[in-house]
Amino acid sequence: MTPSNTARAKVPVTVITGFLGAGKTTLLRHVLANAKGRRIAIVVNEFGTLGIDGDTLRACGVEGCRDEDIVELTNGCLCCTVADDFLPTMEALLDREAAPDHIVIETSGLALPKPLLKAFGWPTIRTRMTVDGVVTVVDGPAVAAGRFADDPAEVARQQAADPSLDHDNPLAEVYEDQLLSADLVMLNKTDLMTPAQADAVEASIRAEIPRVVKVVRATDGQVDPAILLGLDAAAEDDLDARPSHHDAEGGEHEHDDFESFVASIPEQDSVEGFIARLKTLAEQHDILRMKGYATVRGKAMRLAVQGVGSRFRHQFDRALSPDAPRTGSLVVIGQKGMDQSAITAALAQG
Ligand SMILES: Nc1nc2c(ncn2[C@@H]2O[C@H](COP(=O)(O)OP(=O)(O)OP(=O)(O)O)[C@@H](O)[C@H]2O)c(=O)[nH]1
Numbered sequence: 313m314t315p316s317n318t319a320r321a322k323v324p325v326t327v328i329t330g331f332l333g334a335g336k337t338t339l340l341r342h343v344l345a346n347a348k349g350r351r352i353a354i355v356v357n358e359f360g361t362l363g364i365d366g367d368t369l370r371a372c373g374v375e376g377c378r379d380e381d382i383v384e385l386t387n388g389c390l391c392c393t394v395a396d397d398f399l400p401t402m403e404a405l406l407d408r409e410a411a412p413d414h415i416v417i418e419t420s421g422l423a424l425p426k427p428l429l430k431a432f433g434w435p436t437i438r439t440r441m442t443v444d445g446v447v448t449v450v451d452g453p454a455v456a457a458g459r460f461a462d463d464p465a466e467v468a469r470q471q472a473a474d475p476s477l478d479h480d481n482p483l484a485e486v487y488e489d490q491l492l493s494a495d496l497v498m499l500n501k502t503d504l505m506t507p508a509q510a511d512a513v514e515a516s517i518r519a520e521i522p523r524v525v526k527v528v529r530a531t532d533g534q535v536d537p538a539i540l541l542g543l544d545a546a547a548e549d550d551l552d553a554r555p556s557h558h559d560a561e562g563g564e565h566e567h568d569d570f571e572s573f574v575a576s577i578p579e580q581d582s583v584e585g586f587i588a589r590l591k592t593l594a595e596q597h598d599i600l601r602m603k604g605y606a607t608v609r610g611k612a613m614r615l616a617v618q619g620v621g622s623r624f625r626h627q628f629d630r631a632l633s634p635d636a637p638r639t640g641s642l643v644v645i646g647q648k649g650m651d652q653s654a655i656t657a658a659l660a661q662g
Contacts (some may be wrong), residue, residue: 332421339533353412413433432548445543448494482569485563578642606640
């Protein structure tokens with residue numbers, strides 16, 4: 313049986329990765345809205361315990377996106393919970409009466425894709441699925457603003473002190489590992505960039521990856537799914553071409569460079585005042601990501617809030633039941649050592 317026939321006997325899996333807030337869920341909603349009758353199962357992995365992404369997808373109201381087709385794995389990165397969570401989840405999807413035509417896995421924004429790709433070598437799933445491709449979503453403006461770049465002087469200083477160290481910037485390591493595993497890179501949020509900035513970011517992406525990968529530019533993940541699904545990469549058999557900062561450590565890695573917590577939000581007086589306070593908090597505490605829901609005095613709808621760094625989007629997304637508590641919750645994700653009590657106290661103000 314030729315490889316492509318063998319691959320056809322397997323359910324194709326697309327891994328969507330990319331740093332916190334790059335636009336993975338937004339892309340996923342777009343793929344689902346344009347599934348063209350394909351039965352797509354979704355596995356959503358969250359770093360925090362509040363399943364915001366799964367909730368966002370369920371709210372998308374897309375015909376091809378049934379609740380039972382969305383599997384949420386919260387509280388930990390798939391790359392660390394492969395044996396406990398990931399494998400049983402994938403086997404359960406395959407054992408369904410009507411197995412999906414395609415499975416799409418959205419990793420957490422802090423996941424390192426390579427350990428996940430290795431899991432597809434496990435005997436129980438190796439003969440039944442193949443990694444059709446790894447799609448890495450890049451937050452273009454964040455890269456343009458140097459969010460993941462190392463300070464060259466600092467790296468030189470550290471390397472002078474310890475030649476084996478290439479950098480210890482946890483943001484850069486995660487970002488680079490997510491690029492190094494890619495079959496296709498989606499340079500997203502081009503609406504927030506000049507063409508020259510997008511060109512520079514694309515050049516930096518290509519310089520980072522030691523092989524030719526396709527780079528597509530997008531806004532709100534609006535890329536034809538036919539470009540993303542059907543790459544036929546069999547990435548599980550191509551691991552050597554996808555180096556990782558953590559190969560040297562035997563593939564083991566922790567996420568103790570980052571932390572997340574869920575903060576309760578009392579009813580807010582106004583949307584404007586609430587968002588302005590969130591922006592200030594994100595800047596003061598270098599918060600990487602905030603996402604969740606709030607209630608606003610006099611409003612019968614729930615306010616969905618999404619923050620990437622100090623950039624926020626919000627919308628009233630669904631009606632609140634009259635007897636629902638007038639409180640909200642926000643997942644806050646940052647680097648280790650962020651002042652959780654100060655952030656919690658600031659968010660506790662109405
Ligand atoms: N301006 C702009 N905002 C975008 C674009 N794509 C996504 N966003 C916004 O960026 C925020 C994060 O988008 P998500 O799709 O939730 O990002 P994510 O990668 O799934 O985030 P995590 O799962 O937390 O890592 C949301 O407010 C989106 O509306 C884009 O192309 N342009």
